[in-house]
Amino acid sequence: MKKSGPAVVCAAFEREIERFETLLHGVRRLRLGGVKLIRGSLGGREVEVICAPKERFFVPEAKIEGFEILVSTGICGGLSPSLRCGDLVVASKLVFFSPADIRGQSDDQGPINIPQSGTAYGLLCSALSSKPYRIVRGVAVTAEKPLRSVEEKKNAARRTGGVSVDMEDFYRLTVAKKLGIPFLSIRAVYDVAKEGVPESPGMLDGKGVALCAGSIADALQAVLCGGPNFT
Numbered sequence: 001m002k003k004s005g006p007a008v009v010c011a012a013f014e015r016e017i018e019r020f021e022t023l024l025h026g027v028r029r030l031r032l033g034g035v036k037l038i039r040g041s042l043g044g045r046e047v048e049v050i051c052a053p054k055e056r057f058f059v060p061e062a063k064i065e066g067f068e069i070l071v072s073t074g075i076c077g078g079l080s081p082s083l084r085c086g087d088l089v090v091a092s093k094l095v096f097f098s099p100a101d102i103r104g105q106s107d108d109q110g111p112i113n114i115p116q117s118g119t120a121y122g123l124l125c126s127a128l129s130s131k132p133y134r135i136v137r138g139v140a141v142t143a144e145k146p147l148r149s150v151e152e153k154k155n156a157a158r159r160t161g162g163v164s165v166d167m168e169d170f171y172r173l174t175v176a177k178k179l180g181i182p183f184l185s186i187r188a189v190y191d192v193a194k195e196g197v198p199e200s201p202g203m204l205d206g207k208g209v210a211l212c213a214g215s216i217a218d219a220l221q222a223v224l225c226g227g228p229n230f231t
Contacts, residue, residue, distance in 0.1 A: 003137055004043075004044070004045045004068075004224070005067070005068030005069070006043060006045065006046035006047070006048070006066065006067050006068060007046070007047050007048075007067060007069045007070075007071060007224055008047075008048045008049075008050060008067040008070050008071070008164070008181075009047060009048070009049045009070075009072075009073060009220060010049075010050045010052070010070065010071070010072045010073070010168070010172050011049065011050075011051050011072075011073050011074045012051070012052065012167075012168055013051060013053075013054045013074070013076050014036060014051045015209050015213065016073065016074040016075055016209070016212065016213060016216060017038075017049055017051070017073065017074075017213065017217075017220075018213055018214040019210075019214050019216065019217035019218060019219050020049070020213070020216060020217040020221070021038055021040075021049065022217075023042055023179060023217060023220075023221055024038070024040030024041065024042055024047060024049075025040055025041045025042070026039075026040050026041055027039070027040040027161070028040065029119045029162045034052070035046040035050060035051065035052040036050070036051040036052070037049070037050060037051075038051070042221065042224050042225060043223055043224065047224065047227070048067070049060075051194070053074065053167075053168070056193070057162075067181060068181070068182070069116075069181065069182050069183075069184065070172065070175075070176045070181045070182070070183050070184070071183075071184045071185075071186060071222065071223065071224070072168065072169050072172045072173070072184070072185045072186075072187075072227050073185075073186050073187055073188075073216050073219070074166065074187055074188075074216070075188055075189070075190035075209065075212045076082050076089060076140070076164040076165060076166045076187040076188070076190065077147060077153065077164060077165045077166070077189070077190065077191045077192075077193075078153075078163070078164060078189045078191065078192045078193045079141065079153055079156060079157040079162050079163055079164055079165055079193055080136070080157070080163040080164070080193060081192075081193045081194065082134075082136075083134070083136065083163065083164070083189045083192060083193065084133070084134070084188055084189065084191065084192060085190060085191075085192060085208050085211055085212065086132075086133045086188060086211040086212055087133045087134040087136065087189045087193070087215070088124065088128075088133060088134070088135045088136070088186060088187070088188055088189075088215050088216075088219050089136055089137075089138065089140060089163060089164040089185075089186070089187050089188075089189060090103035090120050090121045090124065090135065090136070090137045090165075090185070090186050091114055091117060091137075091138070091139070091140035091169065091184075091186075091187075092113070092114060092117045092118070092121075092137050092138055092139060092168055093111035093112060093113050093114060093139045093140070094111060094114065094123075094139075094140055094141075094142060094170050094173055094185065095109070095110050095111045095139060095140070095141050095142070095160045095162060095170075095223065096109040096110075096141075096142050096144070097141045097143045097144065097156050097159070097160055097162075097165070098143075098144040106130070107171070111139060111160075112170075112173060114183060114184065114185065115120065115182075116182050116183070116184050117137060117184065117185075118133065118137070120184050120186065120223055121135065121137040123222060123223060123226045124186075124219055124222055124223065127226070128218055128219070128222060129163050131215075131218060133188075133215055136163060138161060138162070138163035138164070139160060139161050139162045140162060140163070140164050140165070140166065140185055140187070141156055141162035141163050141164065141165040141166070142165075142166055142167060142168065142169045142170035142171070143156065143166070145167075146167065147165055150193070150194055150195070153165065153193055153205055154193075155215070157193070158171075164187060164189060166185075166187060169185045169187075172185075173185070173230035176227040178219065184223065186216070186219045186220070186223065187216075188211075188212035188215040188216050188219075189211075189212070190208055190209065191208075215223070
């Protein structure tokens with residue numbers, strides 16, 4: 001069997017992947033400018049974790065050349081009313097969402113298909129069937145700015161057909177496409193459709209983040225140890 005190639009995992013904040021980090025062997029921590037890098041291995045596969053918000057993500061672009069899969073992860077907001085905190089969303093497509101200006105125009109882009117999502121979804125459903133959270137596959141939305149109110153979320157869902165919203169994935173997908181690296185987006189729902197979001201990451205509920213971090217760790221382990229399907 002072909003050996004699985006090196007993988008790069010991208011998250012905005014270390015709290016989102018702290019449980020996954022505990023699964024890695026031979027962990028080394030580095031910094032590239034304001035970007036945190038965590039290197040290790042999982043099931044014999046080399047893994048590099050990049051922690052950087054969207055405005056800093058392009059700094060380590062050269063560092064991900066040579067990797068065979070880019071997995072974007074972290075918490076997201078639920079746009080579908082059926083999603084609960086800790087549920088996993090595998091993005092089948094990505095849409096960039098920009099709220100309409102006063103003339104009713106917008107800069108929405110996409111949707112962009114993610115070919116690997118179907119295989120990832122099937123693998124996760126099989127490997128995590130006993131877990132208490134749901135795994136869904138659907139359109140994910142990258143918003144230009146935080147959707148803080150319930151009404152903003154409803155508007156985004158209505159315009160895009162999205163089931164979840166984040167602020168980074170469209171940018172990360174752009175980098176992956178530029179470098180010719182297969183891309184996956186697997187996120188855990190933090191705030192549900194009927195709730196707003198805090199003003200800053202420091203105001204996130206610790207229990208909710210920990211629940212999401214557990215779901216993320218389960219998902220990343222299942223995908224990255226699932227064989228050479230994602231290379």
